[in-house]
Amino acid sequence: EVQLLESGGGLVQPGGSLRLSCEASGFSFRSYAMSWVRQAPGKGLEWVSVINYSAGTTDYADSVKGRFTISRDNSKNTLFLQMDSLRAEDTAVYYCAKAQSSVTTTALDSWGQGTLVTVSS
């Protein structure tokens, strides 16, 4: 059974940084692309970032480009999202999601429960 467990969320001041982690199990992590998706309070889902199986390809939503960095450690089955220069509008539940294949042009077939990030002074 695929399991994705996010951690690292919390309260941070505007301009601060936070690093989210997603520990994966139940599948061959190194063989699949991974994504981060977020949901702000009362809003819909927003795609944030994607990384292919080997970390050779990444991409970001315009709203986070230049501030967020996605990465992965295939030896530890873990996905990361480094979030810098945080803004109030980054407040959201952040979900880790597994792609259907190794490449990034696929749907997201498994999701974690999410971790809450609150940006406030």
Place this chain on the structure above:
Amino acid sequence: DIQMTQSPSTLSASVGDRVTVTCRASQSIDSWLAWYQHKPGKAPKFLIYGASRLESGVPFRFSGSGSGTEFTLTISSLQPDDFATYYCQHYNSYPYTFGQGTNLEIK
């Protein structure tokens, strides 16, 4: 960027009803479309990919159709567990945008 527009935003229906949600893309995405079900406090659930391919384990009452810019998600006979918010998402090109969601509520 490709914009995804869902309609309606809210849909009131009863158990046993047949319901349809529409998703329109601002430009052609071929069949690079997925549908998800999301309940408050839970992980989103993957339902359909390739516009019409049912994910393994998803009940057959769910179906998807369309290509290009017009897509639909149909639930043939609503069950109590189906009341949730539904999202379409394209994966044709970055960014992989979602529709704004359709809240399916009990009438």
